[in-house]
Amino acid sequence: TLPGIAALVLTVGxxxxxxxxxxxxxxxxxxxxxSVRGAVEAGFSRGLAAIIDGNLTTGVxxxxxxxxxxxxxxxxxxxxxxxxxxxxxxxxxxTRLFFEYYVGRGKNRVLGI
Numbered sequence: 001t002l003p004g005i006a007a008l009v010l011t012v013g014x015x016x017x018x019x020x021x022x023x024x025x026x027x028x029x030x031x032x033x034x035s036v037r038g039a040v041e042a043g044f045s046r047g048l049a050a051i052i053d054g055n056l057t058t059g060v061x062x063x064x065x066x067x068x069x070x071x072x073x074x075x076x077x078x079x080x081x082x083x084x085x086x087x088x089x090x091x092x093x094x095t096r097l098f099f100e101y102y103v104g105r106g107k108n109r110v111l112g113i
Contacts, residue, residue, distance in 0.1 A: 003076035011083025014055065018091035022047045040099045044092075051091055059084050 026043030034042060059081060066077035 001072060001075050003072040004079040007076045007079035007083060010080060011087055014058065014084070015087040015090060017054070018047075018051045018087060019095060021050055022091065022095060037103050040103055044096050044099075048092060052088070055084050055088050 022043055025047040026039050029039035029042045029046075030036070062077045062080040062084065066074050066081070069077060
């Protein structure tokens with residue numbers, strides 16, 4: 001449905017936003033002089049609160065829409081909740097796993113961030 005597609009587009013935007021937050025935090029840590037491994041760890045730990053806060057707020061709004069909405073609004077809310085859960089999983093777990101694998105492969109890794 002059209003509301004479901006709109007919710008999917010919204011969650012893709014939220015996923016991009018979560019990754020931008022993490023990358024910016026890593027960049028700040030690299031500029032502060034931390035090692036690549038330290039910058040990645042600090043970037044994820046500093047960005048996690050903002051990501052969870054934004055997704056939790058959107059999740060509460062989606063829950064309210066589901067409770068008080070009808071038909072297409074409920075479909076939008078369900079897709080939004082599913083997208084939020086997937087976004088949280090990919091931003092906090094999959095992206096972190098990728099970075100840890102990349103940083104752990106070599107001793108002198110450089111991030112082009």
